[in-house]
Amino acid sequence: MKEVAIVGAGIHKFGRFPDESPIQIALEAVRMALQDANIPWKAIEMAYCARCYLPASTGARIGAALGKTGISIIDVESACASGAVAIRQGVLAIQSGACDVCVVVGVEKMPRGFMEPTTLGFEPWQVYMGLTTNPSYWAMNARRHMHEYGITEMHIAKVAYKNHRNSVHNPYAMYQKAFTMEEILNSPVVCSPTRLLEICAPNEGAAALVLCASEKAHKYTSKPITIAACVHSLPLYASDFRGPIYQLSAKVSNPNPGVVSAKKAYEQAGISPKDVSVAEVQDTDAFNELIHYEELGFCGPGESGRLIDEGATEIGGRIPVNASGGLISKGEPIGASHVGQMVDLVWQLRGQNGPRQVANARVGLGLVTGAMGHSAITIIKR
Amino acid sequence: MKEVAIVGAGIHKFGRFPDESPIQIALEAVRMALQDANIPWKAIEMAYCARCYLPASTGARIGAALGKTGISIIDVESACASGAVAIRQGVLAIQSGACDVCVVVGVEKMPRGFMEPTTLGFEPWQVYMGLTTNPSYWAMNARRHMHEYGITEMHIAKVAYKNHRNSVHNPYAMYQKAFTMEEILNSPVVCSPTRLLEICAPNEGAAALVLCASEKAHKYTSKPITIAACVHSLPLYASDFRGPIYQLSAKVSNPNPGVVSAKKAYEQAGISPKDVSVAEVQDTDAFNELIHYEELGFCGPGESGRLIDEGATEIGGRIPVNASGGLISKGEPIGASHVGQMVDLVWQLRGQNGPRQVANARVGLGLVTGAMGHSAITIIKR
Amino acid sequence: MPGNEKAQKKQVPIKEGFFTMPLSPLENVRLNGSKCRKCGEVFLGKAIGCENCGSADMEELPLSKRGKLYTYTVIEHRPPGDYKGPDPFVPFGEGFVELPEGLRIVAPLTESKNLKIGMDLELVVHKLFEDANGNEVIAYKFKPV
Amino acid sequence: MPGNEKAQKKQVPIKEGFFTMPLSPLENVRLNGSKCRKCGEVFLGKAIGCENCGSADMEELPLSKRGKLYTYTVIEHRPPGDYKGPDPFVPFGEGFVELPEGLRIVAPLTESKNLKIGMDLELVVHKLFEDANGNEVIAYKFKPV
């Protein structure tokens, strides 16, 4: 199968930008990625746009402002994993031979507060009954896991502490502010056991990549980053807590989608968890990061509390996770969040991340998971 | 490049179904396609869902009701061409080697009346000023073309007359009713020169295809239909009238996206216009069908009036167009419309279309075009 | 007479198929489910396809009124969208309630304090709001017993 | 005094960048455009990128008040969404107006009858509605001359 490389990466800061349209936000990321690859827009053969809340054909409107070259630009969506499936479609397009060079852009401009429930697919009765608070499903997952394995609220707070501290060095993060453990543990409870400083805000932002068939990547960069795997799974029956669901089976127990995606991704990349140098995972609430340690095999089931206690996932640790500050500090513009993870990992593998650089990073892994249990992982290597 | 075949086709009637959810509507089409291919859902490796107005992750929810097998199912959107880009992603996925068998489903459940403008990407100022009536852009395009080439309102009415008459034999059409020329010409003007009986209604419906690598198609059918081409273009600068636009260049004149798509599609399929046995084109207003005759090379520029006068596009004519009754009679559930075109063309190529069968149909062509100028063509052959 | 006024109101389920009928008296109403004839999995309400095995062959199965709390959280802020609960907002428990038929359903809980995984719960069927046509819209929640 | 009341109202453009400033008196206001410094194409309002050549290097260009009708239709039914025109609805012409700067812009027309491709038109800048803050929202249309 044809190998695909990332030859350009760009990002628009995540945050709140009332004076910028979503198209302007996306343009900044795409122009930065094109410049990074030293490739003109007119040489791009296809493009994919990941968005969930923005209107139809956002990709076409971004393309128009870059010059109407007539290429195929389509929008793709898979809730919080939208950015990942856009990358995946770009990879498949190159592998199919349909093009050699394409752009993937993720962009979102989301309303403040809890995510609007009907766009996410909650039905009216769920809205009326108040069963649509997105983080409440994560919280119920956390509560059950804590009950089974003894993870504590202190472990959850430590994840938030680490990520907020890492964010201080990331100029593209919405919040660049360290908090003390006391501040985190004293922040208001949103949905027990989850606190305000342990949760991420939906916001605005964009990120973009230029993908290229590896055999031609030398035309654009001396440091191509190879996409070793890009996989997307939906949950097996009754294996996921994420909304909008209204029931789970009490009899059927399948591995959850993060585990399934991890297995597929490691196989496709031909690596094992210990080969990962640096990871960006979906810490939309801090507890999820712990779950992802287990799903990704960074530790065994129920051992994620120990892993954070040991400091293994700190920037100087054995397997640094969310060196960027994570979504807790960056916020989650859902079309852009995974593409943004990959932009930061590309910079890690190129060694250009300054104070948040992980020494000698060779393999980067990005993971997202979201509504309906969409789960996706991209692994890159240099 | 690996060849891809259609091994199953299914449809849910287009119309208004207040008692069925979009998921139920889609399920009927997918189950019919799976049964047609004699393949169980659990053997499907990937799926794509085309939708524009439905909420996020509609594809994942359809997949859940078919059995949560964990496969990747993503939503794709390109306005009225959404169904075509879903087929195209399915083709690329198979050609890339990511899977051998996938399902493509298009579904929509649209509000009545003119399409909701902000979902389509119209800006608030366009809404306030009343510049958001979707058919008005088609009408302005028609008015200019008529001015330049002498097409008349009678030519437009003849297209509507033909398509309504063809619809009588299509049980999946919303309206199955023939109208006289008088009835058509006396129907109320919607946006001059376009009349009510010359225009299609947004509605509800679904259609699905099972795609398979041609080398494995024999496992499922003795009559595989080959996808000879599936292309998607956005307009070159200033070459399209479709909304939401607010200006055109008066200096730059590029070929319009239908022409560009036709050239790409014929090249990819290795055929010329005269090889097409039967075509389904986007007659969201009857004038558009005339334009598509010209774009597709069924006649020269400005000669489409003559073509309809000659009866060349009747079911018994040289190049039958919209033997299904077209979108004028079927309605346009935009995620489903192109997939529905291809379902009817598959049946044409298999010779199973009864009274609307085109004799000895060997090559079928489906064309859609829509908001933002999205343009797509799929060519199939037996 | 209050009885008369009550008799005039029509009760409608918050979601078609969620409850055994009739909807009055409320004390007699149970949650209704679908059981897959092929694999035996049970779903809340009227399932259009079995998420476990894909079969569309379902039979109706009224669900038990008693269950156990599998997990929970407390909703501390007004949920997004057109929430029909008390205004001003009152925090409430949300949980997965495990029923003996082999399914766990999401439900609001009557309490927000002293919740405990494994505790026994009982179904409460109640009027949540009146819709635009003056119908009483019937919903469910669970209370500790 | 009517003059005083008028003075209190603030005029705001229906879209930032569409008009030359100030917005009063309305007779002096012209449509404003962007001209690509690289390829010379002209766009209505403030363009964020050249759709022809991709350049982001734009200069402001006030547009002529006179143009010609390139094509048209008549809107016979109330447009969808929050249309701010007369209520009850009055049919109106919609056209592409070709300006000497080399662009054609979509515009409402003051007339719905006797429209003809190639006819001369003139810009009308007018108050379309008052927004929630009491501002006069300024829009444009074209009238035959």
Ligand SMILES: [Zn+2]
């Ligand atoms: Zn079953």
Ligand SMILES: [Zn+2]
């Ligand atoms: Zn230019």
